[in-house]
Amino acid sequence: MNNLDIQYFFQFDNNEQLAYPLQFNEKKMELISLKENVLPKWTDLEFHQCQHCPLDSSKIKSCPVATNLIPFIKLCGDLNSYKSVDVEVRTSERIYSIKNTTTQRAFSSLLGLIIASSPCPHVNFFKPMARFHIPLANDKETLYRAIGSYLLMQYFKAKSSQTIDLELEGLKQIYKDIQIVNSSMAIRLREAGRNDAPINSIILLDLFAKEITYSIDEALQELEYLYKNLINIT
Amino acid sequence: MHKIMIVDDEENILKALKRTLRINKNWTVTTFNHAEEALHCAMNNEFDLFISDYRMPEIDGVDFLTAVKKLQPDAIRIILSGYTELDALMGAINHAEIFRFITKPCDEELLIHTIEQALAYKDILVENKQLADQVRQQQKKLEKQKQQLNEYEKQHPDLLHVDWAEDGTIILDSQLK
Numbered sequence: 001m002n003n004l005d006i007q008y009f010f011q012f013d014n015n016e017q018l019a020y021p022l023q024f025n026e027k028k029m030e031l032i033s034l035k036e037n038v039l040p041k042w043t044d045l046e047f048h049q050c051q052h053c054p055l056d057s058s059k060i061k062s063c064p065v066a067t068n069l070i071p072f073i074k075l076c077g078d079l080n081s082y083k084s085v086d087v088e089v090r091t092s093e094r095i096y097s098i099k100n101t102t103t104q105r106a107f108s109s110l111l112g113l114i115i116a117s118s119p120c121p122h123v124n125f126f127k128p129m130a131r132f133h134i135p136l137a138n139d140k141e142t143l144y145r146a147i148g149s150y151l152l153m154q155y156f157k158a159k160s161s162q163t164i165d166l167e168l169e170g171l172k173q174i175y176k177d178i179q180i181v182n183s184s185m186a187i188r189l190r191e192a193g194r195n196d197a198p199i200n201s202i203i204l205l206d207l208f209a210k211e212i213t214y215s216i217d218e219a220l221q222e223l224e225y226l227y228k229n230l231i232n233i234t
Numbered sequence: 235m236h237k238i239m240i241v242d243d244e245e246n247i248l249k250a251l252k253r254t255l256r257i258n259k260n261w262t263v264t265t266f267n268h269a270e271e272a273l274h275c276a277m278n279n280e281f282d283l284f285i286s287d288y289r290m291p292e293i294d295g296v297d298f299l300t301a302v303k304k305l306q307p308d309a310i311r312i313i314l315s316g317y318t319e320l321d322a323l324m325g326a327i328n329h330a331e332i333f334r335f336i337t338k339p340c341d342e343e344l345l346i347h348t349i350e351q352a353l354a355y356k357d358i359l360v361e362n363k364q365l366a367d368q369v370r371q372q373q374k375k376l377e378k379q380k381q382q383l384n385e386y387e388k389q390h391p392d393l394l395h396v397d398w399a400e401d402g403t404i405i406l407d408s409q410l411k
């Protein structure tokens with residue numbers, strides 16, 4: 001089995017350093033996580049279960065996303081969200097270095113990667129994007145990647161003679177669905193965290209989801225100039 | 235037109251909130267990601283509603299809204315925060331006298347509805363104040379007129395006194411009875 005490694009390193013103003021290594025099953029793009037002996041209550045599937053959750057609580061006791069967040073809470077549960085931090089993210093291809101950002105932004109990026117690589121049916125769309133993770137991507141970069149990935153999905157659907165969606169309605173629905181996941185995770189993180197960094201991280205993540213559902217058409221207009229010379233636009 | 239100020243140290247949140255509130259053309263939204271700059275603006279500009287994050291560097295949302303309450307006591311105050319510690323809530327209610335404490339991430343419809351309620355409440359408070367002022371002024375006027383009437387009566391007791399006869403007619407000269 002091929003595994004993919006990504007490591008997040010955080011250095012704070014007071015020289016405190018934190019490391020968060022992640023390993024993924026590259027084929028399924030799912031996070032390989034250590035099994036915890038005792039799972040906290042906030043990870044129970046039925047604890048603020050997402051209203052659109054298709055999982056059967058009689059068969060699955062724990063929320064797969066929440067379970068993957070246990071080490072995340074252990075790492076940043078006590079941090080405050082506006083603390084300044086330098087972040088280094090190492091992948092097999094390259095090292096990303098982001099200086100002087102806030103804890104909430106840094107952890108938001110990490111949180112997005114953890115959620116995307118969880119075995120939850122509502123996050124499957126994000127797995128290809130997780131495979132080509134860009135740490136601390138801004139809203140325009142995220143939008144570009146999401147739309148690009150969605151259209152690539154349509155290409156593969158067309159190849160297997162399935163109905164395709166070039167109006168991006170399906171993408172809007174995906175992001176509406178992920179907002180429900182984010183809301184549930186926010187409640188769980190609020191229950192689990194001692195300080196506000198975890199909560200504010202998911203809030204930031206949720207902003208991207210809202211941005212896409214709210215203003216995808218506006219955002220597309222902002223990207224149109226990049227393609228002007230490639231196509232005939234009158 | 236209602237003027238709304240939003241303060242949050244995270245630029246993306248301000249952008250998202252501004253975009254959400256664009257839905258109502260009667261709202262002018264001003265945003266700040268530094269509470270001190272926001273306070274400086276509040277010293278010179280009147281707002282109907284202040285919305286603040288709770289956890290911010292340098293000055294937290296409760297302190298900011300408490301300061302704003304002194305500057306503009308008629309404005310409504312809302313805290314929008316991911317943090318829900320009891321101490322924070324108590325401070326917000328007791329010191330900043332907030333209208334609502336909304337948790338993040340918040341439902342956009344709920345936020346808009348809360349703002350509509352807050353501004354409607356503000357309009358009622360302003361109207362009540364105006365009506366109360368009006369009543370006070372009228373009362374003052376009436377008091378003055380009453381005073382003038384009393385003075386006049388002292389000086390000219392007969393002018394204001396009316397003699398009625400049994401048949402309902404007015405007796406102009408009682409000596410002619």
